[in-house]
Amino acid sequence: xxxxxxxxxxxxxxxxxxxxxxxxxxxxNGDMSVAQRGTSFSSMSNGQFxxxxxxxxxxxxxxxxxxxxxxxxxxxxxTSFANSLKMDVTTAQTLGPSGGTYFGVTTKVxxxxxxxxxxxxxxxxxxxxSNLTGTYSIVFRNNGNDRVLVxxxxxxSASTWExxxxxxxxxxxxxxxxxxxxxxxxxxxxxxxxxxxDTSTIGSWISSGVTSIYGSSNNVEFASSTSxxxxxxxxxxxxxxxxxxxxxxxxxxxxxRCQRYYYAxxxxxxxxxxxxxxxxxxxxxxxxxxxxxxxxxxxxxxxxDLVQVNGxxxxxxxxxxxxxxxxxxxxxxxxxxxxxxxxxxxxxxxILSHSATSKKEFDAEL
Amino acid sequence: MINSAVYIYDEFGNKVYIDVTxxxxxxxxxxxNNENRHYQEILEWVENGGVIVxxxx
Numbered sequence: 001x002x003x004x005x006x007x008x009x010x011x012x013x014x015x016x017x018x019x020x021x022x023x024x025x026x027x028x029n030g031d032m033s034v035a036q037r038g039t040s041f042s043s044m045s046n047g048q049f050x051x052x053x054x055x056x057x058x059x060x061x062x063x064x065x066x067x068x069x070x071x072x073x074x075x076x077x078x079t080s081f082a083n084s085l086k087m088d089v090t091t092a093q094t095l096g097p098s099g100g101t102y103f104g105v106t107t108k109v110x111x112x113x114x115x116x117x118x119x120x121x122x123x124x125x126x127x128x129x130s131n132l133t134g135t136y137s138i139v140f141r142n143n144g145n146d147r148v149l150v151x152x153x154x155x156x157s158a159s160t161w162e163x164x165x166x167x168x169x170x171x172x173x174x175x176x177x178x179x180x181x182x183x184x185x186x187x188x189x190x191x192x193x194x195x196x197x198d199t200s201t202i203g204s205w206i207s208s209g210v211t212s213i214y215g216s217s218n219n220v221e222f223a224s225s226t227s228x229x230x231x232x233x234x235x236x237x238x239x240x241x242x243x244x245x246x247x248x249x250x251x252x253x254x255x256x257r258c259q260r261y262y263y264a265x266x267x268x269x270x271x272x273x274x275x276x277x278x279x280x281x282x283x284x285x286x287x288x289x290x291x292x293x294x295x296x297x298x299x300x301x302x303x304x305d306l307v308q309v310n311g312x313x314x315x316x317x318x319x320x321x322x323x324x325x326x327x328x329x330x331x332x333x334x335x336x337x338x339x340x341x342x343x344x345x346x347x348x349x350x351i352l353s354h355s356a357t358s359k360k361e362f363d364a365e366l
Numbered sequence: 367m368i369n370s371a372v373y374i375y376d377e378f379g380n381k382v383y384i385d386v387t388x389x390x391x392x393x394x395x396x397x398x399n400n401e402n403r404h405y406q407e408i409l410e411w412v413e414n415g416g417v418i419v420x421x422x423x
Contacts, residue, residue: 294399296396296404326383
């Protein structure tokens with residue numbers, strides 16, 4: 001990041017601050033560089049996050065298609081991107097006219113951030129690549145699910161990175177929108193949609209039949225062949241009539257922004273705690289940033305951790321959710337183990353395992 | 367897919383979490399909070415006939 005130094009009596013002009021980070025991109029992790037959950041997910045179920053903030057989104061009847069989603073290193077040449085999100089069809093399915101079915105990838109913008117573009121014209125830009133050329137669509141949806149906007153883009157050349165830019169109509173204030181810590185707007189990159197869930201109204205906000213609109217009637221049938229792959233990176237949504245260069249953030253800043261929504265603790269660190277009884281000890285675990293809302297807690301493989309009391313090692317058998325506390329800034333976790341003979345208030349040391357399979361997960365995704 | 371759900375009370379006797387077991391034997395502690403997506407899933411599961419076990423405080 002270049003820094004322009006201003007002398008005394010010099011005005012700050014647009015030219016002087018051009019290129020400085022100003023968080024203009026409302027999409028978090030648009031460069032797909034953060035993947036806290038893992039880098040490849042086969043046979044994905046609905047809602048599976050692939051890279052942080054981007055998840056596999058599907059619904060409908062009779063779904064047989066199967067996808068693998070992954071963080072890829074296939075990126076547009078000549079750019080600074082290091083990663084993309086890849087969708088790969090592993091079991092094919094053609095949707096046809098009915099079934100209410102759709103497949104795609106969604107990211108959601110929190111209301112506090114969405115507010116920055118509300119009632120303004122926006123532009124979305126991204127790099128995309130697929131062997132399957134043709135028309136694809138993007139669906140913008142509000143919190144109340146009573147306004148939807150469908151836009152189209154075309155992949156012109158097979159297996160070639162192409163940059164797409166779409167200027168959007170003013171984000172309407174009609175309907176029910178969230179401007180705080182709820183979902184401000186969801187952005188669905190449609191890969192396939194059944195005929196009873198599509199629309200031919202492109203480029204303007206729709207207020208009728210919104211709950212059954214998930215793509216354009218021109219959308220390709222991406223799931224029709226196991227040869228099909230789709231890559232995307234550099235997703236940027238900004239309040240402007242044209243797209244500017246993708247705003248790269250330092251990795252730590254990007255990671256921290258992702259951790260507002262999901263935090264996986266997998267550091268090999270020790271926490272000091274205190275026994276609540278001879279079979280239970282509690283410790284504090286602070287979060288790196290304030291989470292969006294009270295998170296869901298998942299304690300994977302507690303027995304991989306270690307509790308030390310009076311010099312004796314014990315493996316936890318689980319945790320006691322009734323004596324644990326989960327806030328937006330930290331968690332207090334009460335772990336269970338077999339009796340060690342020591343009583344209440346005896347200090348204990350809890351050594352947390354460094355392993356992707358034993359991580360503690362805190363999920364406050366939209 | 368949710369297999370079972372149990373209300374969890376805190377030390378003040380307040381109903382604060384739901385321990386949810388999913389197929390695959392994953393267990394999550396979900397806060398009773400409308401802004402939490404897993405809680406929203408539980409509400410949907412209840413609408414479709416699921417029952418949250420309440421063992422009291």
